[in-house]
Amino acid sequence: MQDDARPRKDPAGKPPDPDHTQTNPLIRKLDSLASLSDADRAVLETISADTRSVPAHTDLIREGDAPNGVYLILEGMACRYKRRSRGARQIMAYLIPGDFCDLDVAMLKEMDHAIGTLSACEVVQIPLDTIQELLRSHPTITHALRLATLVDEATLREWLVNVGRRSADERIAHLLCELLLRLQAVGCASSDAYAFPLTQVDLADTTGLSSVHVNRSLASLRERGLIEISDQHLRILDLQRLQALAEFKPNYLHLVRGAAA
Amino acid sequence: MQDDARPRKDPAGKPPDPDHTQTNPLIRKLDSLASLSDADRAVLETISADTRSVPAHTDLIREGDAPNGVYLILEGMACRYKRRSRGARQIMAYLIPGDFCDLDVAMLKEMDHAIGTLSACEVVQIPLDTIQELLRSHPTITHALRLATLVDEATLREWLVNVGRRSADERIAHLLCELLLRLQAVGCASSDAYAFPLTQVDLADTTGLSSVHVNRSLASLRERGLIEISDQHLRILDLQRLQALAEFKPNYLHLVRGAAA
DNA sequence: CGAACTTTTGATATCACTCAAGGGACGTGG
DNA sequence: CCACGTCCCTTGAGTGATATCAAAAGTTCG
Structure with missing residues (x-):
């Protein structure tokens, strides 16, 4: 529905297709932030294997929930948002292919915002253990993810400028x-x-x-x-x-x- | 001028006053995020010793600069901000006593925003090496700082809601x-x-x-x-x-x- | 074909902006 | 000690950008 810009992924598990690596948005993104080794790429590919389809306008996590692992978006578009009591919604970030939802927020005991899909999405839900093991054993990936987080934060700041000081x-x-x-x-x-x-x-x-x-x-x-x-x-x-x-x-x-x- | 709410700090170097620890805003803040050991507290106290006075309305770092270490605010109020070309300013965060300016942003090679004082401030400028050594040897502090960063981010999100959806x-x-x-x-x-x-x-x-x-x-x-x-x-x-x-x-x-x- | 959603358009209302000027506080120098 | 400049706060008047309300037209999809 909104994925024409990118070759469709084989829905079957994990074909060790050497080129596939080039179409994995997570690998593509991290590769531009740090020099991944082939081993790094392989791990990321494995992690991205177990995808799940989520329809549009569906919450992945709600405000007040305890974080339930980490979501990775592989296709489609999601967002962070909050609602005011009268229903007004503010979207605070777009999550696009290659984005993790809650690498760090998972450290807190309660979500202070919700995450929901905007379009139909392909996502992977990764248990915290897996993430922690990944970070422990792959320092380059850790570094790249850290940088990615910083860019997310910088983007959020720019959004504040956008809403506060632009027409x-x-x-x-x-x-x-x-x-x-x-x-x-x-x-x-x-x-x-x-x-x-x-x-x-x-x-x-x-x-x-x-x-x-x-x-x-x-x-x-x-x-x-x-x-x-x-x-x-x-x-x-x-x-x-x-x-x-x-x-x-x-x-x-x-x-x-x-x-x- | 704006510090009446808190007992004035001894301007002399590092008196190992056991109670002083209670008035150090950094220790106070991190202590509420994790259980610091006495050793943790001592290190933080040492780090906070070498303060510098900065007058109001002074930039600590400008947009486009390379990060020059990490600033810690001990007194007064500073902010992150950006300016549009016509001069319009958007403040994106307030930095209050106990706040680090750029623990992570220092990983990037160029500042995408400026940091400046709003009132007269007491700040400490800490070299990156010192920080990295601190993080390496004090896991509890590392954890607390991580949580503090997450709260900063959550605050930024709330500010976006504020500007976007409140009168x-x-x-x-x-x-x-x-x-x-x-x-x-x-x-x-x-x-x-x-x-x-x-x-x-x-x-x-x-x-x-x-x-x-x-x-x-x-x-x-x-x-x-x-x-x-x-x-x-x-x-x-x-x-x-x-x-x-x-x-x-x-x-x-x-x-x-x-x-x- | 109909229901639900999204986009478009018009009319009106209002919140917040701009411009302008006066007044107070503070600091500095004569 | 007073005169002056500067910065900040306050107030008024007029304007403009954006919101709200309402309804029609187009889309999507079962």
Whole structure:
């Protein structure tokens, strides 16, 4: 439904296909953060084997729950979110292929936010023991995951800037620019387009706007020839201008290799 | 100027005063997250010895700089922030006594945000080597610092909810409730009051509002008998109602002990 | 084909912003 | 000690961006 941008994975267990490694978003992501060994890659491949399909709009964990292991997203899109008592929702992060949900939050005894799918997803649920064993025996992976966590945090800070100090059009433009780079980094976007399963309500709950206003902002971006949405796919028609409009500076994503301690 | 809430520290080097440990905000904070040994406390005390005074409104690190070690705040208030090109500032975190600035961000090669003081501060600048040695040899401290980082992240998420989905009055009320609990946890607040060095411009840049509107919101909270500000001190007159107004739920601060893995 | 959801559009309301100016507190230098 | 500048807070008036309410049109899917 929203996975056309990436070759479909063989649903069968673990074919030790040497190229498969290139399509595993987790490996792809960690490889760009540290120099994984073949052994590292193999372990990650094994971990990613046991996937589970989760329909759209389904909670993986709720606020108040005790963390029940760690989720890894391999396909589709999920999010962290909170709800206010009157129902207002704020999305605080998008989780895309290659993202772990709760590597660290699992250390706390109670979730302070929920995690739910936005589109249909392929996820792996990994027991804490497995994770801890992985971290113990694979220092390079540990390091890469640490860096990934830092980037997640930096992204969260940028979202706060987005909601606090940008206009509606700018917020949406910024979000779309960010998603392009993040999805490219895991092989889920072409040079200017990606699968886009988000509804306008989702965008509203991400950017702190009303869905009606999101609609108007999207229309404005379209009319200015900046983007095009059709059939659950987003195409960026003029990345330069879109980035300029949003004052998008990708430094916070720390995309270039060489960040090792 | 803003330290009346806490007994003044002996400015001389390291008097091995056994009670002093109780007034060190770092020890106080970590002690509430894990069970520190006397040895742990001693090391932390040593680390905190070499303090430096930094005037208000001074950058400790700028965006784009390479991280230059780790700062620890022992007195006063600092913040993480970013600026947009036209000058608009967004504050993304308050750093209060006991907070480390960049335990992890130091792993990245370039700062994606700045850190600056809001009031005059007492800080310690700790070289990376020292930190790494500390983490290697004191697992309990390491664990406590890990938890502290998670709480910082949870706080950041709550700030996003604040700016994205709360009204002006609610945002400010929420912020004031949060500060009360955080400052109490390090012994820098009484049951209903604390030193408050922030200007209305600072509050505006924190909450994504204009300073004029912050002024009006503060006035409204005052008129409703919820708070009182005088002489750089904030007193909360009706915590119940203030929390209710903001829909403040302290769960994200994970204040109770027992969160160990 | 119908139900549920999503997008779009119009009309109106409101919250928060901008601009502008006055007043208070504080510090500094004459 | 007073004069002055600066910074911060306060207040008023007018504007603008975004929210809310409502309904129609398009989509998806069983």
